[in-house]
Structure formats: C-alpha cells, structure tokens
Amino acid sequence: MTFGGFVLNTTADMKLNTRQKQVLKTIVEEYVKHSLPVGSAHVVEMLPFSVSSATIRGDMVELTESGHLAQPHTSAGRIPTEAGFKDYIETMLYEHKELSLRQQEVLSTHFKRLKNLQERFKEAARMLSELSGSVGLLMDDANQIYxxxxxxxxxxxxxxxxxxxxxxMELLENPAESFKALMKQTSSQPQVVLGKTSMVVTKFGPGGRQVISVIGPMRMSYGKTLPAVEYIAKILNQDF
Incomplete structure (x- = not known):
C-alpha cells in the first residue's frame, strides 16, 4: 500500500541532505507536540546521532533561507513552514508508516461489533478524532455528515x-461542498491538503463516493493521522 500525494503550493526547492532531513523532522515533530519554536540546543539533544551545535545552527539557517523553517522572533528558535511540513510528509510517505499490528487488531475487533452502517460511520469519525487529536469527518454518498x-x-x-x-468554521458550516470539490481531485489513497486549515482525506466505498477526513491545523500529527485514515477506510471498504 502507498499513500497518495498533495494538494499544495510551495516555493521551497532546496534538496535536503540526510542530516538536514533529520533536523527538519525533529523540528516538525517537536513543534507538533508543543506548539513552540524549537532551538538548536534542543535539536542537538533530540537527534539520534552526535553533531555539534554549530553544525545544527548552520543547517537551521539554511533551512530558513530555503523556506522550510521560519523564525517568529529574533531570539526564538524555528518553526516549520508549509514547505517544511511538505518535505517532512513526503519523507514520511516514502517510509510509509502504518498503524501497529496491535492498533489494527483493536480497531478491526471494535468495528466488527458494530453491525449498523450508520453506527460504523459515527464511530469512524470518532476514532479518527481520537487518534489524530483533531476533527474527524465522514460524508456518505447521500451527503450525510458524521x-x-x-x-x-x-x-x-x-x-x-x-x-x-x-x-x-467556514469549512465546517458546509463540509459537503468542501468534500464535493475534493472528490474531483483526490484518489482512492489518502491525500494531504496543506494550509492554515489542513486535511488528510480519502475516498471509500463503491465508486469512491464516500469520504473520510481529519481536519485540523497545519500543526497536525501526520504520523498518526495518515495511517489512521488509511486503515479506517480499509475497514469501511469491507462493508461494500
């Protein structure tokens, strides 16, 4: 299985080396956890290899100049930009992390207990919200929103x-219209739509006429959200 792609506009085109990718990964994941700028000293502590603070500071300057990172305040650390999140997610998609076998087993067993399709749809939205920490949405082929x-x-x-x-709030006021537009451009694989309000979305069911999504800020835990959306869509596809 492979994840899908992006609906994204970005200007950063710097090709990152292995260390810079790890620096970016560390900053993204720490920023997702704490919603605070990340300093070079903290990056050095979190890296899985030894490297000098000066080297990491240099990498962070280059990543800032390339548009992958931003410095919100003169004395602060860095936060990832939209382009930084894009490169991080692309690397993660290449590695293709899935839910653990234990998580898959728990979800499969849980959904098997729900015989009513509407109950399964409601539970899918709830589980996506729980696993991602954001808003879980599902739209069926009658445009019913869960x-x-x-x-x-x-x-x-x-x-x-x-x-x-x-x-x-504008998106949530009329999610059916937002999903209709997305259904014209998304494949059957999970897609990432990046922006201030971001989505991980995929279609399921006959003809891909039904949609599940996680909607949240760009500072979303994509490492949890992407495999959750993919696996729950796989479970729901078993109903058709």
Missing part, C-alpha cells in the same frame, strides 16, 4: 488565530 471532535478546537493554540478560526 463529525466528531469539535470540542477539541478551543484547546488548539491556532484557534486564537482569527484567520484559522474563520477558515475552519
């Missing part, structure tokens, strides 16, 4: 950003 995780929104630091909040 949604879970709205209560998580006020807890997100990004929700204080008026633009993010407005975009998110």
């Amino acid at each position: 949604m879970s995780g709205l209560s998580k929104l006020p807890q997100l630091p990004e929700f204080r950003d008026e633009e993010f909040g407005a975009d998110f």
Whole structure:
C-alpha cells in the first residue's frame, strides 16, 4: 500500500541532505507536540546521532533561507513552514508508516461489533478524532455528515488565530461542498491538503463516493493521522 500525494503550493526547492532531513523532522515533530519554536540546543539533544551545535545552527539557517523553517522572533528558535511540513510528509510517505499490528487488531475487533452502517460511520469519525487529536469527518454518498471532535478546537493554540478560526468554521458550516470539490481531485489513497486549515482525506466505498477526513491545523500529527485514515477506510471498504 502507498499513500497518495498533495494538494499544495510551495516555493521551497532546496534538496535536503540526510542530516538536514533529520533536523527538519525533529523540528516538525517537536513543534507538533508543543506548539513552540524549537532551538538548536534542543535539536542537538533530540537527534539520534552526535553533531555539534554549530553544525545544527548552520543547517537551521539554511533551512530558513530555503523556506522550510521560519523564525517568529529574533531570539526564538524555528518553526516549520508549509514547505517544511511538505518535505517532512513526503519523507514520511516514502517510509510509509502504518498503524501497529496491535492498533489494527483493536480497531478491526471494535468495528466488527458494530453491525449498523450508520453506527460504523459515527464511530469512524470518532476514532479518527481520537487518534489524530483533531476533527474527524465522514460524508456518505447521500451527503450525510458524521463529525466528531469539535470540542477539541478551543484547546488548539491556532484557534486564537482569527484567520484559522474563520477558515475552519467556514469549512465546517458546509463540509459537503468542501468534500464535493475534493472528490474531483483526490484518489482512492489518502491525500494531504496543506494550509492554515489542513486535511488528510480519502475516498471509500463503491465508486469512491464516500469520504473520510481529519481536519485540523497545519500543526497536525501526520504520523498518526495518515495511517489512521488509511486503515479506517480499509475497514469501511469491507462493508461494500
């Protein structure tokens, strides 16, 4: 199995070496966890190999100049940009991490207990929200929306950003229209749509007329979300 691709515009075109990819990976994952700029000293501590702080500072300067990182304040560390998230996700897709066998077994057993299709759809949205920490949505072929995780929104630091909040609420007010547009451009494999409001989305069912998605800020745990969306879609496909 392989994941799908991106709907994304970005200007960064620097080819990263192995160390720079690891530096970017570390900064992205620490930023996803803590929503704070990441300094070079912390990166050195987190790297799985020994390297000098000066070398890492140099890498971070290059990654900033290339558009992969941004420095929100003069004295602060770095945060990943949209281009930084894109390169991080591309590397992760190449490695193609899946849910653990234990997680797959738990999900499969859980869904087998739900005989009603509507119950399974509701539970799919709930499980996606739980696994991702964001909003889980499912739209069936009658444009019925199943949604879970709205209560998580006020807890997100990004929700204080008026633009993010407005975009998110606009999408949630009419998700059917958003999904209709996405269905014209997404494959049957999970896709990443990056922006202030980001999505991991895939189609399932006969003719790919049904959609499941996780919607959240760009600072999303893609390492958890992508394999969760893929595996739950696989489970739901067994109903058809």
